[in-house]
Amino acid sequence: DIQMTQSPSSLSASVGDRVVITCRASQGISSFLNWYQKKEGKAPTLLIHSASTLQGGVPSRFRGSGSGTDFTLTIDSLQPEDFATYYCQQSYSNIWTFGHGTKVDI
């Protein structure tokens, strides 16, 4: 299986901060990398697919980049509603896998 390693596992930030979350794949996955936001008690929502494509309706302060094994999710100017846990997920192999998540809190 392809392992996805996210860092950091948690971070504290303030409204208006820029936040950067990284995700590393155990082998090359081209651009088959997606980012989800998960809030407590809610279903995950897709933020970015194919490493850098913003899903419709997602604010432009969310940016994704990377290819191969190293990827980043950047949140420019963190907003109160952005405090959540973020997951990367690869779909390069037939067996999809998620990272362990990065919790963003105050």
Next chain:
Amino acid sequence: QITMKESGATLIKPTETLTLTCTFSGFSLSSSGMGVGWIRQPPGRALEWLALIYWDDDNRYRPSLRSRLSLTKDTSKSQVVLRLTKMDPADTGTYYCAHAVSGYEFFDYWGQGAPVTVSS
């Protein structure tokens, strides 16, 4: 508009079989490219990809659960059924179904989630 909704038992005894149904609307699982996946989240832990079924009966399973897990689809009812045998307390968590499209390879629409507790 695509909607997904999970239903099924919420309290299961150890060794029993979990059956969850995903009922969806806004697409047909007989249409080329369409797929439905299952993901779970144990309490306090990360999301876990479980399985995926495509319109052409291409089924994929989490390797560690392959011997216990099965997906079936009923296109006439717009449903996908997940069965997980030999349930264990470690299988406790919230189970989600989600829509996927072959070639795009991401989950874009999710159900609200079905909480499942395994306890005697």
